Amino acid sequence: MKKNTAIATAFVASVALLLSGCAVSTTGPSNDSLSSLKIGWLLPQTGPISSLGAPQIAALKLAAEDIAAGGGPKISYTGGDEAGDTAAAGQAVDRMLAAHVSAIIGAGSSSITLSVIDKITGSGTLECSGMNTTPALTGYPDKGLYFRTVPSDVLQGGVLADKIKADGGKSVAIISRSDSYATGLADATVTSLEHAGVNVATRVDYDPSATNLDAEVRKVVSSKPDSIILFSFDEGATILQSLIQAGYGPDKVKLYGTDALPIASLAKTVDPSNPAILKGMTFTQASSGEGTAFTKRLLQKDPGLSTTAFSPYFYDCAVLIALGAEKAKSTDSSAIAGELVGLTNGDKKCTDYAQCKKLIDAGDSVQYVGAAGPLKFDKEGEPTTGLYDILVMNADGTTSTAATVRRTIEK
Amino acid sequence: MNNTTAGSDKAAMRRTDARTRDRIVAFSYIAGIVAAAVVLAALNPSGPLGFLQAVSDGLRLGLIIAITGMGLSLVFATSGIFNFAHGEFATLGALVAWWLNTALGIPLVLTIVVAIGIGGAAGYGSEHAIWRPLRRRGVSVTSALVVGIGLALAARSVFLFIVGGNSKSYAEYTVQSAISIGGIDLLPKQIVSELLCVAVLAGLGLFLKLTSLGQAIRAVSDDPILASASGIAVNRALSTVWIIGGAMAALGGALLGLFEQVSWEMGNQLLLLIIAGVTLGGLGTVAGAVIGSILVGIVTQVSVLFLPAELKYMTALALLILILLIKPQGILGRKQRVG
Numbered sequence: 001m002k003k004n005t006a007i008a009t010a011f012v013a014s015v016a017l018l019l020s021g022c023a024v025s026t027t028g029p030s031n032d033s034l035s036s037l038k039i040g041w042l043l044p045q046t047g048p049i050s051s052l053g054a055p056q057i058a059a060l061k062l063a064a065e066d067i068a069a070g071g072g073p074k075i076s077y078t079g080g081d082e083a084g085d086t087a088a089a090g091q092a093v094d095r096m097l098a099a100h101v102s103a104i105i106g107a108g109s110s111s112i113t114l115s116v117i118d119k120i121t122g123s124g125t126l127e128c129s130g131m132n133t134t135p136a137l138t139g140y141p142d143k144g145l146y147f148r149t150v151p152s153d154v155l156q157g158g159v160l161a162d163k164i165k166a167d168g169g170k171s172v173a174i175i176s177r178s179d180s181y182a183t184g185l186a187d188a189t190v191t192s193l194e195h196a197g198v199n200v201a202t203r204v205d206y207d208p209s210a211t212n213l214d215a216e217v218r219k220v221v222s223s224k225p226d227s228i229i230l231f232s233f234d235e236g237a238t239i240l241q242s243l244i245q246a247g248y249g250p251d252k253v254k255l256y257g258t259d260a261l262p263i264a265s266l267a268k269t270v271d272p273s274n275p276a277i278l279k280g281m282t283f284t285q286a287s288s289g290e291g292t293a294f295t296k297r298l299l300q301k302d303p304g305l306s307t308t309a310f311s312p313y314f315y316d317c318a319v320l321i322a323l324g325a326e327k328a329k330s331t332d333s334s335a336i337a338g339e340l341v342g343l344t345n346g347d348k349k350c351t352d353y354a355q356c357k358k359l360i361d362a363g364d365s366v367q368y369v370g371a372a373g374p375l376k377f378d379k380e381g382e383p384t385t386g387l388y389d390i391l392v393m394n395a396d397g398t399t400s401t402a403a404t405v406r407r408t409i410e411k
Numbered sequence: 412m413n414n415t416t417a418g419s420d421k422a423a424m425r426r427t428d429a430r431t432r433d434r435i436v437a438f439s440y441i442a443g444i445v446a447a448a449v450v451l452a453a454l455n456p457s458g459p460l461g462f463l464q465a466v467s468d469g470l471r472l473g474l475i476i477a478i479t480g481m482g483l484s485l486v487f488a489t490s491g492i493f494n495f496a497h498g499e500f501a502t503l504g505a506l507v508a509w510w511l512n513t514a515l516g517i518p519l520v521l522t523i524v525v526a527i528g529i530g531g532a533a534g535y536g537s538e539h540a541i542w543r544p545l546r547r548r549g550v551s552v553t554s555a556l557v558v559g560i561g562l563a564l565a566a567r568s569v570f571l572f573i574v575g576g577n578s579k580s581y582a583e584y585t586v587q588s589a590i591s592i593g594g595i596d597l598l599p600k601q602i603v604s605e606l607l608c609v610a611v612l613a614g615l616g617l618f619l620k621l622t623s624l625g626q627a628i629r630a631v632s633d634d635p636i637l638a639s640a641s642g643i644a645v646n647r648a649l650s651t652v653w654i655i656g657g658a659m660a661a662l663g664g665a666l667l668g669l670f671e672q673v674s675w676e677m678g679n680q681l682l683l684l685i686i687a688g689v690t691l692g693g694l695g696t697v698a699g700a701v702i703g704s705i706l707v708g709i710v711t712q713v714s715v716l717f718l719p720a721e722l723k724y725m726t727a728l729a730l731l732i733l734i735l736l737i738k739p740q741g742i743l744g745r746k747q748r749v750g
Contacts (some may be wrong), residue, residue, distance in 0.1 A: 178721050206720045211671055211680040214468045215715035215723065222461055234578050238672050244586050245598055262577070269579065269672070271586045272513065 034073040037325050039318065040096030041077055042106030042116070047084025049108055052309055056130070058302045059311035059371075060105065063318035063353075070354030072322050082107040086115040097123050102331045103321045105314060110134035121145040126333040128321060130313025130372075133286055135184030138382060145337050149316040149375055150286070151386030151407075153181065153258075157188030159284045159388045159407045160256055164227050165196045167254055167282075173225035174203040175216060175232070175239060181260065182231035189229065201225045208235075217242040227254040236261045237269040240278065244270070250280040250393075259285040267397030275397035287387035287404060289313055294371035316370035319353050320344070323368060327360050337381075343368050344375040344383075373406070384409040437742050440734070441702065448713075455716050460594045465712040471601050471670070473688070473708025474608035477701045479663030479678075480685035481615065482534065482656015488632035488695025489652050491552060492542060495559035497660060498678030498685065499566040504530045504661025505668040505677060506574060512581050519583045523665045527658045534657020537562070538650055563679065570675035578672030604666045611659065616697050628652055632695050683724065684711070687731045693744025702742055706730070 041060055044053040057079070064075040078099045080092025089112045096104055097119075103126040107113045110132040120127045121142045128147040135154045140146060164172060172193055176186040183205065190200050201223035206216045217239060220228060228248065230236050236257060243249065255278070262269070263283055271277040288309035289295065295308035323343050324336035343356075346365035350356040359366045368375065375383045385408040391399040452462040483497040504526040511522035541562070545555060589596035619625035627648045630638040639645045664678055671677065684707055692703025707727045714726035734742065 204715075204720050207724070209680060210720075210723070211667075211677060211684075212472055212711070214472075214670070215465060215712040216720045218461070218464060218468070219715055219720070235672065237578060237580065241580075241586055245589055246596065247589065265577075269577075272580060272582045274586070277586060 034325055034329065034331065037073040037075050037322060037331055038099065038101045039075055039077055039321060040080065040093075040099070040101040040104040040106075042080050042082050042089060042092055042096070042104055042112070043314075044084060044108045045081040047082065049084065051307060052108055052131070053081075055298065055302075055305045055308045055311040056108065056314045058305060059298060059315040060318050062298060062301060063315045063322075067319065067322045067353045070352065070357055072326060072353055072357060075318070075322065080106075082109065082112045084109065084112070086112060089116050090119065093119055097125060101125065102325065102333055102336060103128060105129070105317045105321070107132070108310075110137065113137065117142060117146055124333055126321065126337045128317035130315075130317050131310045134181065135188075136180045138184075139380065142381075144381065145333065147317070147320075147337070147340055147377070147381035149313040149320070149370070149372060149383060150310065151383045153185050153286065154188040155386045155407050155409065156258055156284050156286065156388060157185050157190075158192040158409070159390070159405060160189050160229060160258070161192030161196050161198065162405070162407075163282060163284070163390055164193065164229075164254070164256065165198055167227070169198055169227035169254060171199045171201045171223070171225045172227045172229060173201050173220040173223050174229045175220050176203065176205050176230075177208045177232055177235075178205040179208050185258065186229075186231050189231075208233075213239055214242055217246060221246045221248050225253060227256065229256040230261065231258060233260055234262050234269070237266060240266075240270045244277065250278055255281040257281065257283045259283065263391065263393075263399060267393065276395040278393045278397070279395045281393040282402075283391040283393070283399065285389045285391055287389050289372045289387070292371065312371035316368075316372055316375065319356075319370060320368060320375075322353060323356050323360070323366075326357055341377045341379060341381060344377045376408070378409075434743075436738075440738070440742055444706065448709075451713065451717070461716060462713065464595050465716055466709050467595050467597065469709030469712035470705060471605055471708070472684075472712065473705030474605055474612075474701075475663050475667050475670075476681065476684050476688045476708055477704035478608050478611055479660045479667075479681060480689045480704055481612070481697065481700055482652070482660050483685055484689040484692075484694050484696070484700045485628070485632070485652045486656055489628060489635070490542065490546065490649055492555050493552075493559065495556065495682070496537075496562035496566060497559075497656070498680075498682035499563055499570075500530050500533060500657045500660035500678065501664030501667065501681060502566075502570055502675065502678035503533055504664035505673045506570060506675075507661070508665040509579055509581055509668060509673040510574075512583065513579070516582070519581055523662065526661045526665045530661020530664075531654040531658035533661075534653040534655070535650060537657070538653035542653075543646065543649070563682075567676055567679060574675055576675065578674040580672060581668060584669055600669050604669060607662075607666070611662065612697065612701055615655065615659070619697060624648070624651055684708075684727065687727055691731050691734055691741055693741030696741075696743045699741055699743030 043056050044050050060077060068074055078096050078101055080096055082089040089107060093116045104120055105128050107129060108131045113129055113132045117127060126145050130149045132148050133150055133153045135152045138152050174186055176182045186203065193200055202220060204216045204219050206213055230239055232239060267275045267278045289312035290308050292312055294312045294315065298308055298311055299305060320340055320343060321336060324339040325331055327339040327343065328335040343366060346367040348359050348364045349367045349369050350359055351369050356366050356368055373387060374385055376385050378384050385406060387404060387406050389401050390403045390405065392402045393399050452459045455462045479501050483494055487493050507526040507529050508519065508522040511517045511525060512519045584600050587598045587600055589598050619629055627643045628651060630643050631645050631648045635645055667677060688704030688707040689700040691706060692699030710727045710730055711723045714723045718726065
């Protein structure tokens with residue numbers, strides 16, 4: 001850590017030196033209407049999530065067209081591949097920072113973001129991601145420069161709690177991996193359940209590297225719950241096998257899980273000879289924003305896209321940054337960053353760049369309701385509202401979407 | 412262990428006396444642990460039945476640790492190599508059984524037999540291709556240890572490359588309904604697995620005691636130079652040990668796949684418990700490795716009743732350290748002559 005900080009400091013210092021050479025022309029708010037805005041993007045063109053990169057880049061292009069058509073600045077992008085590799089992502093970021101971008105949109109993967117966020121925000125540049133859902137980024141010391149348009153996984157806890165309450169659950173047992181993802185989510189779920197008046201009978205946090213989880217399952221079962229929540233990765237299959245063998249299958253209790261479980265192959269892994277083994281198990285999944293009016297428009301424009309997952313969230317990043325520059329009348333990162341929270345919490349709603357710009361020009365306080373819906377950033381730049389799918393497992397091991405719900409944190 | 416030459420009767424008697432005393436001490440440790448268990452059972456929040464259930468689950472895990480770890484213990488006793496790649500024999504066994512079972516549809520019972528064969532062959536192969544040439548060249552114990560660690564890493568990477576990182580299930584016996592015996596839930600596959608482990612361990616004990624090859628192995632583990640000088644084929648004994656060790660570990664891994672998921676790193680995850688179990692019982696002793704492994708299995712399961720689940724391995728390893736502090740050679744291990 002110390003070494004990283006030292007490198008980051010050295011980097012900031014060198015960037016500051018570089019910037020001081022050309023500061024005269026680039027920094028300092030000007031009162032003229034903005035003519036152009038430089039934005040970098042760091043998205044997966046190669047690597048494990050490369051299938052998601054193309055629609056996200058398409059969404060950014062569409063955003064640039066809409067901004068220009070709405071009377072906004074001309075956006076010029078500097079792109080870089082995050083490549084699922086921290087070293088490659090770091091080099092791409094260096095290139096963008098050297099091009100003096102006002103903001104960087106990305107990365108797609110939370111772990112890549114965690115590896116470059118110090119470099120980006122340390123250099124005083126704004127960062128916005130439409131796909132980072134890890135709770136580890138909440139409260140991150142980002143100098144107020146990191147934003148995301150997709151909510152933290154923690155919001156899922158509330159969705160689960162509401163669903164359990166609606167299903168009539170009275171006594172809930174939680175079995176959870178002891179890692180940053182599951183612990184944050186389990187904490188949020190416990191709080192929401194207690195708030196809803198549902199009893200949490202027991203909570204067992206297990207060692208993610210443990211091989212044998214029988215004792216943990218016995219502990220869950222001995223609390224005689226009517227609902228059981230799993231916050232697990234693929235070891236969830238072992239836990240489900242043990243639960244069913246202990247007589248706590250989905251025929252006896254209500255089972256709940258999240259999208260961290262390998263949902264599509266789960267029933268087959270738990271029992272290859274009986275795909276109906278998990279029939280009725282319920283899952284919550286962060287909505288990737290597919291099937292909205294925006295994604296239909298994106299597909300019309302770019303019919304070759306194989307998916308549109310998370311594309312609305314990235315569109316919102318670009319529009320929001322342009323609006324921030326418009327409002328601040330500046331291309332300076334911190335000036336833009338200072339406007340973003342206000343732009344999602346104002347009095348008058350607007351849904352696209354042209355509409356919002358008119359309101360801003362008229363001096364109104366606006367609330368940008370983007371392609372993915374309302375954002376309502378909290379003071380740290382995190383959306384306080386998000387869209388979730390509730391899936392139910394069928395007898396053949398596939399899932400159907402039972403409902404799509406919007407969850408909002410009350411302030 | 413066995414007196415091949417007619418030595419002094421008195422010396423032999425003294426040794427027998429000393430061994431009896433050692434055994435009495437060892438069993439008094441075990442009695443103490445059992446007494447502690449009874450107290451814990453009375454105190455435990457989920458009642459004596461919950462405690463017995465944890466003991467039953469622990470016994471199943473402990474027996475699998477014992478048969479998987481036996482090879483590690485025997486190899487160490489005979490050749491002085493502490494094989495860090497031993498867990499990979501277990502992974503190999505489970506992966507072979509899984510692949511034949513799911514991809515080719517061969518009944519699991521048969522695939523486990525094949526897995527045992529391949530595990531034995533892998534043990535024999537690693538002795539002949541790696542360990543024997545290293546010994547011949549006089550590689551030090553520390554270097555051999557590093558070779559073992561390297562082998563383990565390499566084998567894990569190969570497993571990961573071939574089968575991928577996700578965890579898998581057998582096509583049969585994955586989910587069974589439990590039979591309740593006196594309020595304790597037992598799975599049919601658990602009963603079969605436990606009986607099989609006991610039979611294999613008893614068979615190994617008899618083999619080492621009664622057959623001439625078994626006696627040769629014990630002689631080598633007592634003193635390889637003396638054994639060699641008295642005309643025992645040391646290399647043949649070592650090959651046998653590696654075959655037995657690889658085969659038993661493959662069986663252990665395949666059985667573990669019945670209760671957990673089969674994955675590329677399952678053997679490595681078990682290695683720590685194996686090391687704890689065989690060291691606790693006394694390296695190189697069959698009965699010691701069994702008792703130590705069962706203790707480790709039971710302690711990890713029981714500790715979850717009292718302590719947060721994240722601490723369950725801590726309890727087993729704390730017990731290991733405690734017992735080694737009192738009895739450095741392990742519960743049933745013999746005192747090592749120093750100097």
